[in-house]
Amino acid sequence: MLILLFLAACFLAYSNGANDNFKGVASLYGSRTATYGTALGWATITTFAGSITSIFVAQSLLKKFSGKGLVPDALVTSEHFLLAVVLGAALTVILATVTGFPVSTTHGLTGALVGAGLVTVGGQVNFVALQKSFLLPLLLSPLLAIALGALIYIALRFFRLTFGVTKEWCVCVGSEERVLAMPQPGSALIRQQTSPEYSVMVAETGACAERYSGSFVGVRAQRIMDAAHFLSAGVVCFARSLNDTPKMVAMLLVLKALDIRWGFVAVAAMMAIGGLVHSRKIAETMSKKITEMNHGQGFSANLCTGILVIMASAFGLPVSTTHVAVGSLFGIGLTAGKANPKVMLGIVLSWIITLPCAAAISAAIYWLVAKH
16 A cells, blocks of 8 residues: 555656646747747756755645645545545646646645545545635635736836837748639539739748847847746746645655655656656647747746745745746736637636546545445
């Protein structure tokens, strides 16, 4: 049972990495600052660094997500209970990953704790603690991120204009072929290809890259922006793993024979592998579907996410990096008039489903494992 619990925790870390690792660098890929491979590589390095750092600085989250306070203390040391919680959260997150929805591992763990707890002790689950310490930060974080992301973008735009850094555009000239539907006898239509026509477009999507001209303290503005963008993306990945790693390692506290530092290393490694193997669908959703973005907007979103997640880690609040990152992107998209409300609605619905889905799966697993 202890071996199964260790393997389940590794699976949870894999699922977390698959769904979460790319979120910090989504703006690099979405703004075409970096290719998918470069962005993923940077995410993997900084995520692993954050996981290892959490060994030394995230003890409050380690204690909080052991489940104490939410369910009776006796359950926290039950291998059957913890196995159901870990598998319930892991299966929920991996299902969301393969369907392209960025969901919260924190939310999945919370739902799994409640589901297995209800099957085990029923009304002894502390719903007051659930609301105060878990659900409130998870619900407020995306709203705060939307507001802060918009404010940061407006402030940085004002700063850019004040220092005379303007947008630089390119003009694209190319040919295109048009296909027309031509009426034929008997009311039939055929497709007829016309000769190529030449066109001129300014800032054509995917061909013309919006960049910044001018300089600041003698350095080209675009170079400063690219460096700051990469740095902010790394900070988000670092902060995210700093906040998430202890939540998964907490499930291994029952393994007395295991030095908990090796638990951190195992979780860090599996998070990195999950991100490398399974990030593509989440990358497309986060980078291209929530909102279109340029370099400055992507940097603003990362700065907002990094600030909120680092503050949450410092105060021991289990916020969701997913909710914060998506909220930041959507807030900036609303400010710039480029947000996609339909996609955002689908993501929010996936967030709502996460908790009951994880609760149902963990409850079923506990019933199968402990009762049979």
